C-alpha cells in the first residue's frame with residue numbers, strides 16, 4: 001500500500017533495537033522526489049541504521065518502512081536506487097571498466113559508461129584494477145557504480161571521507177547535477193560544510209530520534225548563536241570559562257568564539273585585552289547550530305536518565 005505518494009522513501013514511527021541498544025526510538029523521515037536530504041547527527045545517532053532499513057538490509061521492530069511506496073525488499077523498488085555505503089567490498093582484481101559494465105547490466109536503462117565515468121571523475125582510472133586504487137579513488141569508483149543505473153534515489157553514506165579537496169568538490173558538483181536531473185539524494189555526512197553547501201533539507205538525529213528537520217536556514221535560525229573571531233593574547237580556556245560563551249577554539253592563530261550574546265562578549269574581550277585585533281562577528285553557521293542542538297538533546301537525555309534512576 002502506498003501511503004506516502006509524495007515521498008520516494010519514508011520511515012514511519014520506526015523503532016529498532018540491537019540487543020539492549022535502542023538504535024531508533026520512533027523515527028519519522030520523508031525523502032521527497034528530487035531533493036537532497038542530509039541526515040546529520042553525532043556518532044551512534046542512528047543514521048546508518050535508518051539507511052539500512054530503507055535499503056531493506058534490516059527490518060524494523062515497529063513502524064513502517066517504504067521505498068517508492070513499497071516494501072524496500074521488492075526488486076522493483078531496489079532497481080530505482082543507487083547506493084554508496086561506508087563499507088563497500090568489491091572484487092579487487094576486476095578493472096574499473098569491468099566493474100562499471102557489470103553493475104550497469106543490472107539496470108534497465110543505465111547511463112553510458114563514459115557518462116558515469118565523467119560524472120564521477122574516474123575517466124583516467126577505467127583500466128586500473130580496483131584493488132590497486134587509493135582509498136579516495138576507490139570511493140570515486142563506488143560513486144560511479146551508485147549512479148550508473150540512473151537511480152531515482154541515491155543513498156550516499158559519508159561519501160567524501162578520504163577524498164582530497166579537488167575530488168570532494170567534483171563529487172559535490174556531480175551530486176548537484178544528479179539532483180538537477182531529478183534524482184533524490186540521501187546524504188549522511190559529518191562534514192557540516194557539505195550539508196550547508198548541498199542540502200535542500202536536513203534531518204538532525206541524536207540518540208535514535210529526529211531532533212530537528214527543515215532547511216539549512218531553518219536550522220541556523222533555531223539557534224541564536226553568533227561567531228566572534230579575533231587575534232588576542234587571551235587563551236581559549238580563559239574565554240571558555242565566561243558564562244555567555246558556548247565554545248572557544250584557536251584556529252590558525254585566531255580565537256573563534258560561539259556565543260548567544262555577542263555584544264556582551266565583545267565588550268568583555270575589548271576590556272580584557274587592549275591589543276585585541278582583527279575582530280569579526282558573524283551569524284552562526286550550520287556547525288554552531290548543530291552543536292547547540294545536539295548539546296540540548298544530550299542534556300535532555302541525561303535529565304531523563306537521572307529521573308529514571
Ligand SMILES: Nc1ncnc2c1ncn2[C@@H]1O[C@H](COP(=O)(O)OP(=O)(O)OP(=O)(O)O)[C@@H](O)[C@H]1O
Nearest residue numbers: 018021022023041042043044045046047048049050
Ligand atoms: N549491528 C549492530 N549491533 C549492535 N549495535 C549496533 C549495530 N549497528 C548499530 N548499532 C548501535 O546502534 C546505534 C546507532 O548506530 P548507527 O550506526 O545507526 O549510528 P550512526 O548515526 O550511523 O553513527 P556514525 O556517525 O558513527 O556512523 C549505536 O549505538 C550503535 O552502536
